[in-house]
Amino acid sequence: MNLVPNFLLKRASLTPNRIAIEMDQQKLTFAQLNQRSLDIASKLYANGVRAGDAISVFMKNSMEMAILLFALKHIGAITVLHNLRLTPNELAFQLKNSRSKLLVTDAEKVNPLLKVLVEEEGGIISMDALSQWEAGPFPLVEEFQLDLVDTIMYTSGTTGHPKGVKQTYGNHFWSASGSALNLGLYEKDAWLATVPLFHISGLSILMRGVIYGMRVVLHEKFDAEKVNEDIMSKGVTIVSVVSTMLQQLLDELGEKTYPGTFRCMLAGGGPIPLPVLKECEKKGIPVFQTYGMTETCSQIVTLSPEAALLKIGSAGKALFSCQVKIVDENKEVPAGQAGEIVVKGPNVTPGYFHNEEATTRAIKDGWLHTGDIGYLDEDGFLYVLDRRNDLIISGGENVYPAxxxxxxxxxxxxxxxxxxxxxDDRWGQVPVAFVVLKNLDVSEDEIVDFASQRLARYKVPKKILKVTELPRNAANKLVRRRLMEYMPKPGSTRSHDHED
Structure with missing residues (x-):
C-alpha cells in the first residue's frame, strides 16, 4: 500500500504562512486554508458524510469551492465535479450515475436545481448553508492511499452517455510532479487559474499549488483585461489557456508586453495558430503547447517554446514519467505513420466510475487508448491529427457529436x-447538425429550442441543415467527415441529396 501525507496537512506544516490562494482582495495562507477546510470537514462529517461517499460539487470558482474540495479530502470522500453549463437533465444523469450522497452548490443555484433531485436520494445544500451546520469531531485522513479515488469528472462519451473519469490521489501527485519536472519550479511562482476548477485544467492548478507550496491567483471566470492586469501587478508567472483565450489576451495587451517575471503560457485545447505563435514570440511570451485530457489528469505531452516554431502543429513530447506511442490494430507503427494515440504513466486514470465495460475498452496492458489520431515524427514529437476521432473543440470545451x-x-x-x-472565428469550432426528417416538417428554431432544453449551450448546434440522407458506409456507420460536403453552396436553399 503506497501512502503519502495528506497534501494540505503537509503543506500547512511546511510553509504555513505562505499565501495559498488569492482572489480579488481575499488571501488565505496555507495554514488558513487548512484550518477552514478542517472546519468544513467537521460539519460534513457531523451531518453524515463519510470516507468513500461520493459528494457532488456544482460551483463557480471561489475561495469557498477550494476550501470545500480540501475538506472532502480530509474526510476521504470522493469529490464529483460537474460542469456549470450542464442542463438539469445532464446533471441529473451524472448525479444518478455517480450515486452522489449530497450536492453542494452556490446559494443562488439551490432553488433552480431542486427539481433535478426530486427523484434522487441525495440532498442539496449551498456552501453558505453548509457553513452554518453543527460541527463535530471526525477521523482526519492523515495519509492518502495513492491508488484510492479522489475526484471524478465526467467526459462526454463517443456513444452518447458521459463517463465518470476516476482520478486518484496518485494521479494528482504524479501530474504535479511531471509538470514540475517539465516547467521547473521557482520560489516566487504564482499560477493564475482562470479556467474552471470543475475542469482538470483548473483543478490541477489548485492541486499543484498545495503540492508545490505555490500561490494560486484565482479568477471566477476568464476576463482578458483582468488576466493581463494580474500578470502585470500580482507577480503571476504561469497562466493556463486555450487558443481562443490566448488570442483575446494578445488583443487586449495591444502594444504592451508582459514583465520579465512571466515565464509560461501553458496552452491546451488544440494547436496554436502560427500567427498567434509569432505574435507571442515578438512579445517575448513563452508558449508551452500541451496535449492532455481528463483521463491523464491534465497534460501528458508538452511542447517547449524553443521548439514551438520549429515543430509547428506539434503538441511536444511525453512528460518525464509518461510514455506515448502510436498504434494501428494494437500494433505500434513507425515514425510518420498515423494511428491511435495511446499513453501510459502514473497520472493516467485507472478507469471509469461504475463503468467496467468502458474501462476494459479504454485501458489495455496498462496503456490508455485515447481514441485520438496522430503520429510521432522522427524526433519523437507528437502531432494530433484528429481529436478523439470526431471531437469538436469549441472555445476549449469538448463537444462530442454522438x-x-x-x-x-x-x-x-x-x-x-x-x-x-x-x-468559427470566435470559438474555433462550433457544432452543425444535419437532420433527416420523418413525415412531419419542423422548423430550425424548433429543433434548436428542443436541443437547448437538453444540452449545455456550447453543445447546441449553431446550424440545422435538413438533408434527405446521411453518408454511411457499408456497415451503416455514419461517416461524419463527409457531412460538411452537405453544406449548401452560397445562395443555395436546397437540401443536399445523397446519391451514393
Missing amino acids: EIEAVLLEHPSIGDAGVAPME
Whole structure:
C-alpha cells in the first residue's frame, strides 16, 4: 500500500504562512486554508458524510469551492465535479450515475436545481448553508492511499452517455510532479487559474499549488483585461489557456508586453495558430503547447517554446514519467505513420466510475487508448491529427457529436441526425447538425429550442441543415467527415441529396 501525507496537512506544516490562494482582495495562507477546510470537514462529517461517499460539487470558482474540495479530502470522500453549463437533465444523469450522497452548490443555484433531485436520494445544500451546520469531531485522513479515488469528472462519451473519469490521489501527485519536472519550479511562482476548477485544467492548478507550496491567483471566470492586469501587478508567472483565450489576451495587451517575471503560457485545447505563435514570440511570451485530457489528469505531452516554431502543429513530447506511442490494430507503427494515440504513466486514470465495460475498452496492458489520431515524427514529437476521432473543440470545451445526435434523435420529427464541426472565428469550432426528417416538417428554431432544453449551450448546434440522407458506409456507420460536403453552396436553399 503506497501512502503519502495528506497534501494540505503537509503543506500547512511546511510553509504555513505562505499565501495559498488569492482572489480579488481575499488571501488565505496555507495554514488558513487548512484550518477552514478542517472546519468544513467537521460539519460534513457531523451531518453524515463519510470516507468513500461520493459528494457532488456544482460551483463557480471561489475561495469557498477550494476550501470545500480540501475538506472532502480530509474526510476521504470522493469529490464529483460537474460542469456549470450542464442542463438539469445532464446533471441529473451524472448525479444518478455517480450515486452522489449530497450536492453542494452556490446559494443562488439551490432553488433552480431542486427539481433535478426530486427523484434522487441525495440532498442539496449551498456552501453558505453548509457553513452554518453543527460541527463535530471526525477521523482526519492523515495519509492518502495513492491508488484510492479522489475526484471524478465526467467526459462526454463517443456513444452518447458521459463517463465518470476516476482520478486518484496518485494521479494528482504524479501530474504535479511531471509538470514540475517539465516547467521547473521557482520560489516566487504564482499560477493564475482562470479556467474552471470543475475542469482538470483548473483543478490541477489548485492541486499543484498545495503540492508545490505555490500561490494560486484565482479568477471566477476568464476576463482578458483582468488576466493581463494580474500578470502585470500580482507577480503571476504561469497562466493556463486555450487558443481562443490566448488570442483575446494578445488583443487586449495591444502594444504592451508582459514583465520579465512571466515565464509560461501553458496552452491546451488544440494547436496554436502560427500567427498567434509569432505574435507571442515578438512579445517575448513563452508558449508551452500541451496535449492532455481528463483521463491523464491534465497534460501528458508538452511542447517547449524553443521548439514551438520549429515543430509547428506539434503538441511536444511525453512528460518525464509518461510514455506515448502510436498504434494501428494494437500494433505500434513507425515514425510518420498515423494511428491511435495511446499513453501510459502514473497520472493516467485507472478507469471509469461504475463503468467496467468502458474501462476494459479504454485501458489495455496498462496503456490508455485515447481514441485520438496522430503520429510521432522522427524526433519523437507528437502531432494530433484528429481529436478523439470526431471531437469538436469549441472555445476549449469538448463537444462530442454522438451526444448531440442522441438528443436530436429524441425529437419525434427527426429520423436521422449527424453532427460535424464548422470553423468559427470566435470559438474555433462550433457544432452543425444535419437532420433527416420523418413525415412531419419542423422548423430550425424548433429543433434548436428542443436541443437547448437538453444540452449545455456550447453543445447546441449553431446550424440545422435538413438533408434527405446521411453518408454511411457499408456497415451503416455514419461517416461524419463527409457531412460538411452537405453544406449548401452560397445562395443555395436546397437540401443536399445523397446519391451514393
